[in-house]
Amino acid sequence: MSLISELMNALQILPGVGAKTAQRLTFHLLQKDKLGGKHLAETLLKSIELINECESCRTLTEHPMCKICANPNRDVSKVCVVETPADIIQIEQATDFKGKYFVLHGKLSPIDGIGPAELKMNKLVELLIDCDELIIATGSTVEGETTAQFLSHLAEKGGIKATRLAHGVPLGGDLEYIDNSTLAHAFASRTQL
Structure with missing residues (x-):
């Protein structure tokens, strides 16, 4: 070759x-x-060698603790659970959330052999010690919903309020273009105005 x-x-x-x-x-x-290709190769190699998981939230960082976890001004009483490090970037850019995060690096999927141990849920339990709200920001797939239910029960056992990001009709979306399962979920999760 x-x-x-x-x-x-x-x-x-x-x-x-x-x-x-x-x-x-x-x-x-x-x-x-x-020259750009050489820089890309060097940066990629350096990143693979130096970037690991944050000791606290499991996002990706070149330091033992990421900037968010190292920030003493973050609200430890609110923990948002996400599936990937990319989800943190999205939430940080789109919201004013000032709490902590926990990255699952996946979702529960018993058929694929992914259970609580593989997602390091024991580390999440440690993070919940000072928490009064667990915000569940997993996807709306079957596995994401299963993971959300598991996290909800975990929070309930610890006496912590569990909340879930809303799912449904996007802002500016027309009903005729929404798929049936999204519309059904939005309809079932409607709120009072």
Whole structure:
């Protein structure tokens, strides 16, 4: 196999990068931006070697504790549970949430052998010591809903209020373009005005 083919195949491990995109990226890096490609390779290698999970919330960081967990001004009484580190970025950019986070790095899926131990729920229990509200921000998939139910029971056992992000019709969305399960969930979760 040629080095060019090897690079194209290597790029295809990235989500959303198929054969054509990998080919386009390969030729762009080799023909138009070798310096950028070298910087990308060095940064990628350095990141893989130095980035690990935060000791507290499990997000990705190059330090033992991420900036959010290290910030003494964050509200320890509110913990938001998310599936991925990317979810934290979304919440931080879109809201004024000033509490703490816990990253599951997945969701419960018994059929795939992913249970509470694989998601390190024991670390979450440690984080809940000073907590009075557990905000559940898992996806609305079957596994996400199962995970939300498990987290809700976990909070209930600890005497902690559990809340769930609302799901349903997006702001500015027309009902005719909403799929049936989203509309059914939104209808069942309606609130009083």
